[in-house]
Each structure stands twice: as structure tokens, then as C-alpha cells.
Amino acid sequence: MPNSTRVVLADESGHAVGSALKSEVHHLDTPLHFAFSCYVFDSQGRFLATRRSLSKLTWPGVWTNSCCGHPAPGERIGDAAHRRLQQELGLTPTKMGMVLPDFRYRTTMDNGIVENEICPVFAAFVTDGEPSPDPSEVADYRWFAWPSFRDRARSGELQVSPWATLQIDLLVNFLDDPKTWPMRDLSNLPTPWDRPLIVGG
Structure with a gap:
């Protein structure tokens, strides 16, 4: 089992160059590191939005995508996404794929804390049923028709996290039905996601 209390640091070319404790990596000069975001849909095509726990260091209480996390040293990013969906929401997807393989962002909170992630x-996609959120991660959740959530987030009617705002501006290029989105299968991911993120490799 990888050490999920550490995150993998990256250089500007997207190579793993070290690791740091997750509890210490986010500050006023957060180094570039690997992460992922996940958007969960049920069989009706509804999207699961979550509100971040008020105890979170970054953007507490903000509505966002279904799940976020960090691959640990030695962990494949697809495995990390599965792990976090189970830990945060009690969900096991029946299908999962990568839809925005090249997304990267850097943003700063009002208090100066920085997110800086590849x-x-x-x-x-999950079968019908309700999630079982970990209250230390998720304060609330809500199911939306995807076009409604997307359009309300883009108009500013619904305030969402800065990374979700940027991601939605890219996901708008896909069709309204998430089942039709082009996805990279987890068994055939492009470099660097087709191997575990080995620090110093």
C-alpha cells in the first residue's frame, strides 16, 4: 500500500522529482505537485457535486467537483482516483476514464495559500445509490443534471472552486451527455500516467 500521506512533487516538464508530506505541501509557495479531479455521474447522467469540509485547509466549504486527491509515491493515478472515491464518498465506479489529461492550474486563496497542481x-460512473461521505472531507453533496450544474457554475449563479471553474470551461466543449465524452481508458494511459509515479525515476 503506497504512503498516501505524501504527495509527489513535479518539475516543469511533468516528471516526478521528490515527495513531501501532504500536511506540509500547501502554503504561500506551494511547489508543483501531482493531483487529480474526478466528476462522478449516475446512470441517469446526473452529476455529483460536493461541498468541501469546513476543516479543509484550502477552499473550505466551497462547492466543487465530486472528488479530488493526490497520487502517492509509487501509486498509479487511476488507482489513486479509485482509492479516494472509496475513502471520501464510499463509491466504487463501474467505469472510469481520463477526460482532461493535460489539465494544470495554479491559484491563490485570499489568505495567500497556493494550489499548484498537474x-x-x-x-x-456509478450505479444508482447515495454516497457515504467522509465528514472530514465532504460537508454536503447534491445531484445535478450535468448541463444545469455546468451552466450555473459558468454564469456565476453557483460559486465553485477555482479548479472546477477552469475545468468546466474545458468540459463545455463536450456533449451534454457525459457517457459520450471521449475518455482515455485507465489500462491505456499516456505518459506519464501509464506507470506508477516513482520518485526520482
């Missing part, structure tokens, strides 16, 4: 985006 953060590919996944879509995951």
Missing part, C-alpha cells in the same frame, strides 16, 4: 481530470 491535475488530470477523470469521469467516473
Whole structure:
């Protein structure tokens, strides 16, 4: 089992160059590191939005995509996404794929804390049923018709996290039905996601 309390640091070319404790990596000069975002949909095509726990260091209480996380040293990013969906929401997807493999962002909170991530985006599909959120990660959740959530987030009617705002501006290029989105299968991911993120490799 990888050490999920550490995150993998990256250089500007997207190579793993070290690791740091997750509890210490986010600050006023956060180094570039690997992460992921996941958008969960049910069989009706509804999207699962979550509100971040008020105890989170970054963007507490903000509505966002279904799940976020960091691959640990030695962990494949697809495995990390599966792990976090189970840990945060009690969900096991029946299908998952990468929809925005090249997403990267840097943003700063009002208090100066920085997020700085290479953060590919996944879509995951689950059978009908309600999640079982971990309250230390998720304060609330809500199901939306995807076009409604997308359009309300883009118009500013619904305030969402800065990374979700940027991601939605790219996902708008896909069709309204998430089942039709082009996805990279987790068994055939492009470099560097086709191997575990080995620090110093």
C-alpha cells in the first residue's frame, strides 16, 4: 500500500522529482505537485457535486467537483482516483476514464495559500445509490443534471472552486451527455500516467 500521506512533487516538464508530506505541501509557495479531479455521474447522467469540509485547509466549504486527491509515491493515478472515491464518498465506479489529461492550474486563496497542481481530470460512473461521505472531507453533496450544474457554475449563479471553474470551461466543449465524452481508458494511459509515479525515476 503506497504512503498516501505524501504527495509527489513535479518539475516543469511533468516528471516526478521528490515527495513531501501532504500536511506540509500547501502554503504561500506551494511547489508543483501531482493531483487529480474526478466528476462522478449516475446512470441517469446526473452529476455529483460536493461541498468541501469546513476543516479543509484550502477552499473550505466551497462547492466543487465530486472528488479530488493526490497520487502517492509509487501509486498509479487511476488507482489513486479509485482509492479516494472509496475513502471520501464510499463509491466504487463501474467505469472510469481520463477526460482532461493535460489539465494544470495554479491559484491563490485570499489568505495567500497556493494550489499548484498537474491535475488530470477523470469521469467516473456509478450505479444508482447515495454516497457515504467522509465528514472530514465532504460537508454536503447534491445531484445535478450535468448541463444545469455546468451552466450555473459558468454564469456565476453557483460559486465553485477555482479548479472546477477552469475545468468546466474545458468540459463545455463536450456533449451534454457525459457517457459520450471521449475518455482515455485507465489500462491505456499516456505518459506519464501509464506507470506508477516513482520518485526520482
